[in-house]
Amino acid sequence: MHPPALRGILAATDLTEGADPVIRGAAALATLTGAELHVVHALELYTLPYLDLQASRQMFDGWIEAAAEALNDQIRRAVPPHITPASSELMLDSPHRAILRRARDVASELIVLGPHRLETLTAGILGTTADRVVRTAEVPCLILREPLALPLRRVVVPIDLSEPARGALDRAIRWAQAFAAPAAAIGLPAVELRVIHIIPRLARVEGTGPSRAVVGPQLSAEVTQALARCGAASHLELREEVLWGDDPAEEIVRYACEEQA
Template sequence: MRQLEIRSILVATDLLESSVAVVASAHALADRTGAELHVITSLEIPDMPYPGAGTALEFQRQIHSARNTLHDQVARALPAGSDATTQKVAVENAPQAILERAREIAADLIVIGPHRPRAFRGHILGNTADRLLRSADVPVLIVSDPLPLPLTRVVAPIDLSDPARGALDQAFLWAGALGRNDTDSGMPAVDLRVIHVIPRMYKDYDIPFDRAVIGPQLHTELEKAQRRVGSSAQVSVREEALWGNAPSEEIIRYATDEGADLLVLGTHGYGALGRALIGSVTSRVARAAPCAMLLVPPPLWAVADEAEETARPESASTAPRVPERS
């Protein structure tokens, strides 16, 4: 199976108590993957046309205080004896600071907290999350509670589009690399659920666009993904086509009812609005997901497309087949 390559992780914190779990999750991932861990928080320069000496001095005090708070938070979030590779207080707009730092350290993953109400505007998390999801070139992991590792259940909602193809590959890789490993029993130890939500209108109006149509296409996409990334005996794959009035609500309901540890979705590509919308379904799920959520950006679709183009014909015969639908 192709390896999950995470060598550098950037975690963003707003220094609030809720971010302790975010930093702890990033460290747990770094520990499992052998990646470097970089931590960042941001202070924005006060918007004053002619700040006086007193204002500048006060801002320097804020920077010093933020450094101390950041150091203390990292110490509380990480196990004794562990430390981050770097800790940085950036004096800059939060999304821009995170993106620039991600480029500086060649981050393979950005970890942030969840979307917050507008009342939290100005903190590094919140509206910053939306802006990051539109602009980041690497996957963004949104966590609120500590990420349960090893993973036991990963859910990948797909819509048979290019974004879904890249996200599906990442779902396979994360399940294989970060899932529970139970080699003694000889049974799969991590469950990968691949779901597709069919609008209920097709059922209500007897339009021929149902499980009988979607099922074979869904199965084909899974087989292609396994040819691209390989297969692991530790991962059990199950595909499901679901009826739902609103895909985002059905995804959230399914993840909640099935006890998902991780949701994996793709973001939309660059268009006339430059990803001003990351996709209504993805955006809505990100705001209400009951578990950690990995969002996969356009550059990783290209990897999936290239892998599909260059896959050797004989790989189809050597890769284990996805179990047939029940």
Template sequence: MPRTILFATDLSADNRAAFARALRLAYAQGVQLDVLHVLDPYLPRRVLLDVESAVVEDITTMLTDLREDYALEAPKTLIQTVTGSPHVEIVREAHERNAELIVLGMHRKRGQKDLLAGTTVMRVLRSAPCPVVVSSHQPTQPWQHILVPIDFSLTARHTLKEALIRFPEATLTLLHAWTLPGERELGSQAYYAHWREHEVQRLREQLSNEVDSLMRELEGVPDVELVLEQGAPCDVLQAYMKRHTPDLVMIGSRGQPHHTSQLTEMLLCEPHCDLMLCRAW
């Protein structure tokens, strides 16, 4: 079975950037690009054949247009339609093809957090057997600045490893949000400030050791910068993204199929850049 990236499209204009990103990724990684569209299973059979033919024609046309617009080389490509529930079929196809990556366009309910739960994007993120890219920004170049929020978890370590292996040419920023007990009550005390400085230095050393141990396992790793900022993870991440505008944020799933983290919801609700969600292990 060939190595593949699976791009699932709903044929909307919002999917153009994601389609172009999928093309760029497939060519750069030397893998086949499988383009999938899920048809409504309740269409009359005589209509279904006509719709299927029109869908394949539209995808082929879009593929040609994108290659010309972005001057992209064409990877080996397979276009396919299936019928069923979109998120179920996308996940099933990813399993059957042993896909290395799923690429989706950004959902259309931006800024409406309460409406995210039932979207195809959110459902695929919860059940995908491989990393999922949600892309909405124009892929004029490969991702150059990648942001990876980290902590001491297995999930964060696995996500960092994915970043190091997949994007050896990129610059990685590892962002850790920290808080300490007693800040509100004792923050103005001189002895507390000294203790806080010591604790933050100890935290930095522990994180640096974690990163160094992982990088020693790999070769040809990219440049890595470790940034520690005080505050809640969502607030720290959002503020950093507004100041530095990374191309991609990579975060890990906690392996809970019916739960999505606050970080994921925030990034999908207010997409400042592309997002990659990796499995916990």
């Protein structure tokens, strides 16, 4: 399967070195899909009550100049030489509003961003900006904490059997094939797709929740229907698993790490 045709990919950066994988990942996907690469940084200005208008204006000008220079430096550092971004924009707005507005302005079909929270303080938790963007964006979002490894070899898709989860499963199937290594090149299935459903462990303790015997057939049916919708190729290796977990989010992360997804 050929990579999906995308018109534009928007990479959102906070200008830290931690956002370099976001820029590099977006650039790699733009290369594979033929999409235009757009980069955005949002600068939220605030006033200090003890400064007069002229001093505030000078301070704002200094912030804007420093941010613009840092954005250019990051693009030179993180974007491969053979790629020229279609645009790099510094927007004066709250981060989540700026990202969503810029995505609409450039007709982006994918937003790539980082978790935007210091791991040393709250590891594994999305920051406010990433959370708001993911919840309200009109296009798919990709959160990158680490460099994106291409081609894909193993993809984990957690689903809760809801309607939104069907869309995520369809997208995962199409992208897993599109961004996989050619089967002939490695002599193995091009990509492994693990579709998992987490049952809260509390349900087993109380004895009133679903069981593997109930959820398993439902999960298999969802996967079968998704494969029919997507026309999946035969070289896709699929595994379905129903797992118990105290916290579904933690169980998903644990599983993905252990399986080296």
